[in-house]
Amino acid sequence: MSDLWRDTMIAGFRDAVMQILLVLPRLLALITFLLVGLTMAWLVRALTVRVLTAFRFDRLCERFGLNQPLAQAGIKQPASVVLSRVLFWTVFLLFAFMGVDAVNLPATANLISQIVGFLPNVLAAALVLLLGVLSANFFAEAALIAAVNAQLQEARIVASLVRWGILLFTFAMVLTQLGIAKEIVISAFSITFGGVVFSLALGVGLGIRHLMREAIERRLGRGKEKEKEEKIDELTHL
Amino acid sequence: MKAPNQRFTVIPMTDPSVIQEPAEDLSNQAVTADVVVGLLTLNNAGTIEQVVKGIIEGLQRFFSDASVMIVNYDGGSQDGTPEIVERLAAGQVAIRIVPGAVGHYASLGTDSGLLGRSDDVRRLCETAQSLQAKVCLIIEGNLRSLSPQWIELLGRPVYHDGMDFVVPLFRRHRYEGTLVNNLLYPLMRALYGKRLRYPSGGGYGLSGRLARELIKNPFWSQDAARISFDGWMTTVALAEGYQVCHAFLGVKEQDSKLGTADLAHVLAAAVGAVFHSMENYEPAWERTHESIDVPLYGAVEYAPLTGPVNIARMVSGVRQGVRDLLPLWEVILSPETLGQILTLGIQESDEFHFPENLWVQVVYEFALAYHDQVLHREHLLKSLTPLYLGQTASFVLDTQRGGTEQVEAAVESLCRRFEAMKPYLTDRWRWRDE
Structure with missing residues (x-):
C-alpha cells in the first residue's frame, strides 16, 4: 500500500516538474517578448515624436482641422502625441501577441497568424x-x-x-x-441615408420652393430685371 | 505712324501656322515695334469695333512717330470678333491675330479683371520682348467707353516719361471700391511704400523693361498670379522698384457677360494675391518704412453717389460672423484681438463702429495666419468677409454725412494707421519664422 502511495506521489511530482520544465521556457519567452516589445514600443514612440515634431505635424493637423474632432472626443494632447501613443501600443501588442502565441495555449493557437491576416482590413479601415x-x-x-x-x-x-x-x-x-455586422450596417445606412435625402428633398420642395424658383429664374436670365429692381445698394467692393 | 514690317500687316486667323506659332519666332524675322497693343477678346462683337477704332485713332494721333502693332489674343470667340478686328485694322495698322489663345476664360468679364488671362499676357510680354517694344499696352475687348485718349494716357508716361507701369484710375463714386479703400490700398501702401490708389484697373501700360521682368519672374505660375493676375503684376512692379504711376481715364463702361462673382470669392482672390506675394517679396516689404506719392496723369473726377448703401445688411453679416465663425477666428486671431471682435457683435446698427486699430490688427493677423497656414488658405481668406463687411459698415457710417473729401480723409487716416502699425506685422512675422 505504502509502495503504491510512494510511487504515485513520485510519478505525480515528476509529471508536475516535467510540466513546469516544459512551460517555463514558454513563460520566459512570453516575458522576453513583453520586455522587448516594451523597449521597441518606447523607441518607436520616441522616434515618432521626434520625426513628427521635425515635420511640424501638429501644425499640419491644425491646418486640416484634425485637432478639433480630437478635442471634441476629449483628447487634449497634440496629434503627434496621440499618434506616437497609438504606435506604441500597436508595437507592444504585436510583441505581446507573439509572446502569447509562444506559450502555445490551445485557446490562443494561431492567434498571431489570425491577427496578421486581419491587419490589412484594420489598416484600410483606419x-x-x-x-x-x-x-x-x-x-x-x-x-x-x-x-x-x-x-x-x-x-x-x-x-x-x-x-x-x-x-x-x-x-x-x-x-x-x-466586416462587423456587414448586412445590418448596409441596411441601416441605406435606410438612414435614403431617409435623410427624402427629408431634405421634401424640406426643399415645401420650405424653400420660392427660393429655388428665383434661383432657377436667375440661372435662366429671367430674374435679371427683378434683381436690378431689388438692388438698392450702390456700394461696390473692387 | 510707321508699320513695322509688311509681313505682319494682316495674318489671317485661318492660317494654321498662326495658331501655335510661338512669340519667339518673331525675333528671327528682325522686326521691331515701339508700341505693342495686346487686345484681349472673347465674344466681344458688340464692343470690339469701338475699341479697335479707339486704339487705331489713339495710335495714329499720339504715336505718329512710332512703329506700332496690335496683337489680338482671342479666347475662341464664336461671334466673329477676330474677323472684325482684322477687317478694321486692315491697311491701318500692323496686326497679328492669335486665335485659340491659351488662357482659360471662365472668369472673363468679372470684376477681377485679367483673371484667367495670365498666359495671354505672358505671350504678349514675350512678343513685346521679341519686337523690342518700348511700350506694351494691355486692353480688354469689352470696354465700351474706350477713347483714343486712353491710348495716350496709358502709353505716354512710358514712352516719353520713363515710367514702367501705368495703372488706370476711373471715375468712381466715393463708395465704389470699398475693398480697395479699406484693405488693398492701405495694405499695399504700407508694404511697398507707394501710394498707388487703385492697384488694378482693367487696362495697363507697361514698359519693355517691366515686360522682360515679368517674363523672367519665377512666381508667374504661382497662386498669386493665378488667382489675381492684375494684383500680382502690380505687386511685381512695386516690389521690384519699377516706376509706377496712375492715369485718369474717365468713365469705365464694360460689357460684362458673366456677371460678378460673389464677395467672398472676390475678396479671397484679391487679398490672397497680396498675402501670397508677401511670401515672395518679404525682404522688399520688410525694409520699407514710409510711403511716397506716385505721379498722376490727368485730373481725377468723382461721380456722385446716386443711391443708398445698405448698412444694416453689412452689420448683420458681421454679427453672424461673430456668432458662427468664432471657432475659426480663434485659430486665426490672437486672444486680445478676438476679445475686441466679440464686442462688435453686440453693437447697434446705427452706432456700429469698427476701431481703426482693431481692423489693422485683424488684417495683419490674417496675413500671419495665411503665412503660417493655420487653416486651409481659401477658407481663411473667405472667413475674413464678415469682418470686412463690419469695417465697411463702420467706414460708411463715419463718412456718410460728408462728401468725397471726407472719404479720402478717412482712407488716408486708415493708411497711416496701417503704416504706423507695420512693426506689429514684421515683428510677429520674423518671430514665427525663427
Missing part, C-alpha cells in the same frame, strides 16, 4: 476613417463659411449636416471594411 474625418471637417468648414457669407441664419445646421453626413458615410464604410 485610412478610410482618417480620410473621412478630414473630409468631414474640410467640407463642413467650407459649408459654414459659405453659409455665413450668404447670411443664412441656419449656417451651423448646414455645416453640421455636411459633417455628420460624411461621417455617417465613413462609419458605414469602416464597419463594412472590418
